[in-house]
Amino acid sequence: MTALTTALARTEPVAWRKPKRHGGLSAWLFAVPALAVYVVFLVYPALTSLWFSFTDWDGLSPTYNVVGLDNYAAVVQDPVVATAAKNNLVWTVVTLTVPVVMGLALAILLNGKVRGKPILRLIFYTPAVLPLVSIASIWGWLYNPQYGAINEFLRLIGLDALAQPWLGQDSTALAAVMVPAIWLRTGFPMLLYLAALQGIPKELYEAATVDGATRWQQFLFVTMPSLKPAHYIVIALSLIDSFKVFDLIYAMTYGGPGTTTQVMGTWMYANVFQYYNAGYGTAIAVVITVVAIVVSIPYVLSQTREHSR
Amino acid sequence: MTSIAPVAALPEAVVSTGPAAPDTKKPAKGGLVTTAIVAVVALVWIAPLALLVVTAVRPLSDFISTGPLAWPKDFTLSNFADAWRIGNFASTYRNSLILVLLKVPLGVLISAMLAFALAKLRIRFGRVIMFSVFLGLTIPIYITIVPIFIMLRTAGATDSLIGLMGPYLAFGIPFEVLVLQSFFRQVPDEIIEAAKIDGANSWRIFFTIMLPLSAPALVTVGILDAVSTWNELLFALILLNSDNSKTIPVGLLNFQGQFANNNTGLAAGILIAVVPILIAYTLLQRYIVGGLTAGATKG
Numbered sequence: 067m068t069a070l071t072t073a074l075a076r077t078e079p080v081a082w083r084k085p086k087r088h089g090g091l092s093a094w095l096f097a098v099p100a101l102a103v104y105v106v107f108l109v110y111p112a113l114t115s116l117w118f119s120f121t122d123w124d125g126l127s128p129t130y131n132v133v134g135l136d137n138y139a140a141v142v143q144d145p146v147v148a149t150a151a152k153n154n155l156v157w158t159v160v161t162l163t164v165p166v167v168m169g170l171a172l173a174i175l176l177n178g179k180v181r182g183k184p185i186l187r188l189i190f191y192t193p194a195v196l197p198l199v200s201i202a203s204i205w206g207w208l209y210n211p212q213y214g215a216i217n218e219f220l221r222l223i224g225l226d227a228l229a230q231p232w233l234g235q236d237s238t239a240l241a242a243v244m245v246p247a248i249w250l251r252t253g254f255p256m257l258l259y260l261a262a263l264q265g266i267p268k269e270l271y272e273a274a275t276v277d278g279a280t281r282w283q284q285f286l287f288v289t290m291p292s293l294k295p296a297h298y299i300v301i302a303l304s305l306i307d308s309f310k311v312f313d314l315i316y317a318m319t320y321g322g323p324g325t326t327t328q329v330m331g332t333w334m335y336a337n338v339f340q341y342y343n344a345g346y347g348t349a350i351a352v353v354i355t356v357v358a359i360v361v362s363i364p365y366v367l368s369q370t371r372e373h374s375r
Numbered sequence: 376m377t378s379i380a381p382v383a384a385l386p387e388a389v390v391s392t393g394p395a396a397p398d399t400k401k402p403a404k405g406g407l408v409t410t411a412i413v414a415v416v417a418l419v420w421i422a423p424l425a426l427l428v429v430t431a432v433r434p435l436s437d438f439i440s441t442g443p444l445a446w447p448k449d450f451t452l453s454n455f456a457d458a459w460r461i462g463n464f465a466s467t468y469r470n471s472l473i474l475v476l477l478k479v480p481l482g483v484l485i486s487a488m489l490a491f492a493l494a495k496l497r498i499r500f501g502r503v504i505m506f507s508v509f510l511g512l513t514i515p516i517y518i519t520i521v522p523i524f525i526m527l528r529t530a531g532a533t534d535s536l537i538g539l540m541g542p543y544l545a546f547g548i549p550f551e552v553l554v555l556q557s558f559f560r561q562v563p564d565e566i567i568e569a570a571k572i573d574g575a576n577s578w579r580i581f582f583t584i585m586l587p588l589s590a591p592a593l594v595t596v597g598i599l600d601a602v603s604t605w606n607e608l609l610f611a612l613i614l615l616n617s618d619n620s621k622t623i624p625v626g627l628l629n630f631q632g633q634f635a636n637n638n639t640g641l642a643a644g645i646l647i648a649v650v651p652i653l654i655a656y657t658l659l660q661r662y663i664v665g666g667l668t669a670g671a672t673k674g
Contacts, residue, residue, distance in 0.1 A: 092577045093496035097504065100489035100548050107545035108511055111519035111526070118521060125521065175413045179406030182414075188660060189417045192424070195656045195663075196649050197606035199624040203631045203645045204423050213638050215426055215443045222444060249420070257664055310515045313608045317628060331517050339613070344521055351518040362513035370506045373493075373556055 112355070118348040125344030137349035147350065150328040153240060154354065157329060158308040161247045166300055168248070169255025174289075176256070177263040187260065191253030198250075202317030205246040209233050233319055236326045243318050243327055247311075255300045262296035263289070302365040309358035330354035430642040431455070438639050454643035461633065462644045466619050467626030471605055474536055474543070474622060479601045482544050483593055486551035487559075491581050493552070494559035495567060505556070511549035516542075516609050524613055533614050542610050547603070551596050558592035559585055595662045598655070605652055623648050 119137055123130035141147050172190060176183055193201065208215050209232040217229035232242040266289065274284045312331035315321060321328035321336060328336075330350055337347035430438060431454055433447035441448065459465070492498045493505055523542050524533070532538030562585060570580050586593065608624040615621050621629075627648045634641040656663065 088497050088499045093492045093498035096488040096492035096496060096577065096581070097498055100485040100552070101504070101508075103485065103541060103544045104508060104511065104548050107523065107541040108514065108519060108548075109507075111522035111542075112514060114522035115518050172413065172416065175409050178409050180410045180413055181406060182410070186413055186417050187664070188657065189421050191660070191664070192421070192653070192656065195602050195652055197608070197624045197627065197652070199606075199608055199627045199631075200645050200649045203627060203641065204427060206631070207638065207641060207645075208423060208426075210638070213439070213443055215423075218443050249423070261664075306513050309513075312515070312517060313624075316608070317631070331515060334517055335520075335609075338521055348518070348521055351515070355515055355518045358513050358515060359510065362510075366506060366509045366513065369509050369553065370502060373505055373509075373553070373560070374502050 115348040116352055118345055119352045121345045123345045124342045125338055125347075126342060130345065133345070137346045138353075140346060141349050141353060146325045146328055146333055147330075149325055150330045150333045150350075153327060153329050154309070154311070156240065157244065157247070157311055158305065160244050161251055161308055161311075162301065162304045164248050165251040166255045166304065168252045169257075169300070170259050170293075172252070172256045173259035173263055174285075176260055187257070190256050193246075193250040194253045196250070198313035199317050201246050201250055202314055205242075205249075206233065206318055209242055234323055236323060239319055239323060239327045243315055246318075247314060251304065251307075255304070258296050258300050259293065262293050266292045302362070306358065306362050306365070309354060309361075427642050427646060430639055431646050432643075433639055435637060435639045443638070454639045455647065458630070458634070458640050458644035458647055461640075462630040462647070463618055463621070463626055464623075464644075464647050467621050467623045470536055470620060471623040474539060475601050475604050477536075478540055478543050478547075478604050479597050481540075482547045482600055483551060483555075483597050485544070486548050486596070487555050487586065487589075487593065488581070489548070490552045490555035490559050491585055494556045495562070495564075495580075495585070496577060505552075508549050508552050511546070512553070516546060520609060520613055523610070527614060534616050534620050536615075536620065538614055539610055543604055543607065547600050551600060554596050555589065555592055558589045562588050591662070591665070594659075595665060598659050598662055601655075602652060 120132055120134060121130040122133045122136070176186060180186065209217075211217060211229075211231040211234065214232075216232065220226065220229045230238065232238050270288050270292070271284055274288050279287065310331070311329050312335070315327055315329055315332050316335065319327045321332045325333075330353065334347045334350040334354075337343045337350065339347075341347075426443070429447065430443065432450050432452065434449050434451050434453075437447050437449050489504075489508070493501050498504065519542065527533045527538045527541075530538070566584060566588075567580055570584055575583070606624060607622075608628070611622045611625045612628070615625060627644065630644050631641065634644060
């Protein structure tokens with residue numbers, strides 16, 4: 067909060083001749099439609115969920131009892147929540163680092179002397195525009211134990227022993243769901259890094275060469291520092307995004323086999339719409355949302371600051 | 376809303392992005408090795424989609440007898456006809472299109488209005504509003520799902536596309552405001568001052584100066600919004616239950632279950648669902664890439 071207040075306090079001089087004054091009623095007429103929609107369909111429901119999380123509501127009955135923190139106590143003891151939280155963490159780490167590193171590597175390659183740059187760029191970003199359900203379908207189909215292309219490929223190259231039900235067994239299910247996530251999330255860092263790399267002045271490299279810097283030193287001391295804003299955006303947005311994981315898991319494994327691939331989002335869904343524990347389900351959603359908000363606040367603050375300069 | 380999410384933004388440097396990339400036209404001499412490496416990776420990347428296309432145009436019997444990786448002996452288009460009919464794509468397509476056509480322009484308009492108030496009208500509590508709206512980027516959709524379901528059931532708006540409009544608009548607003556606000560800020564105050572002296576009020580300035588000057592940003596935001604609206608699953612899954620009101624992602628989900636044993640039909644169905652978005656992306660990628668990368672180049 068202090069950061070916010072300092073951000074609020076800092077006002078840069080504006081090139082506006084009149085003394086600073088507020089826009090008054092007309093400004094609000096512009097703001098109200100979007101703000102009303104935002105409050106009614108996002109802020110209010112989110113706060114209502116917070117309220118439900120203190121009740122034993124089943125999601126159907128007209129009445130419910132307030133049970134205080136009971137749901138949260140149950141969350142802490144729920145072994146599936148432990149699995150889900152661990153999966154969320156693994157998911158975040160893997161689907162953040164792998165796509166970012168691969169995206170950076172691809173961007174550096176593409177920024178060199180490469181032919182067919184536009185088409186290559188097009189290919190790498192394509193998965194990102196597909197509906198997650200279709201990505202789940204495509205990969206579910208590739209993973210099919212009997213007719214899937216992946217097992218077929220393994221058999222063709224003589225690795226029959228490695229052919230297995232990728233999505234159907236505990237040992238591989240989570241990894242198998244993360245592969246499509248990596249497939250679809252590598253394009254965005256690549257695009258950002260490519261744009262950032264193209265913005266680095268050539269003179270910096272020339273100067274480094276004159277000073278006798280090796281390629282590796284150039285990468286460490288010229289490229290990486292120049293990419294700082296890109297790193298920041300890529301990591302912040304990937305992080306924010308990773309908390310929202312739902313569609314892929316829901317459509318590929320539905321949290322299974324058993325509860326092996328449950329994440330907070332899907333476990334919340336199961337509790338609300340399958341077991342009719344709306345109070346408990348919303349408590350799970352509240353937990354993950356609070357974590358997401360806390361982690362993202364520095365990014366939101368920096369955006370607010372930048373946008374008010 | 377979904378994962379392409381967006382991003383990004385902060386097109387602070389958009390205006391100056393141009394001259395930075397003077398793609399040298401020198402014939403790439405040492406580029407063959409790099410090109411080969413990237414091409415191999417690209418091949419792996421596109422393989423699932425390529426395989427999908429090949430599978431969609433072969434008969435099921437051919438697929439089963441020679442396996443998923445063999446080059447087809449026969450080609451057919453009947454998978455598409457089957458998938459189209461059984462997957463009820465006529466109605467899911469219609470519904471998704473209606474949603475996008477209603478939601479995107481309206482969402483961009485109200486977001487642009489708010490962004491204008493924040494960027495140029497010195498609205499009171501501007502920074503608090505911005506902070507609260509940007510915070511929306513971080514809120515997972517699923518925390519709102521129960522109250523929204525109840526709200527819409529009370530209003531009798533479940534199972535209707537109109538019912539989806541509210542939540543879809545709300546979850547689109549943070550990103551749209553983020554991007555549009557930075558574009559609007561770059562419009563010089565002098566232009567607005569001059570218009571004011573000529574007697575233009577805020578609405579006139581908004582519609583005749585801000586929007587036309589920010590057309591590229593509006594297009595980018597509109598496209599990204601259309602993609603996430605087209606792809607959204609969770610709200611649609613919970614709020615729509617009759618077959619006639621389902622959208623593409625929900626329809627595809629059901630379809631996936633029905634076609635579990637018909638691999639070629641499933642491939643055709645998936646293609647039917649993604650082709651419009653692939654075409655739109657290929658044609659409009661310039662705007663998408665520009666919008667997504669705008670923030671990366673400053674500093």
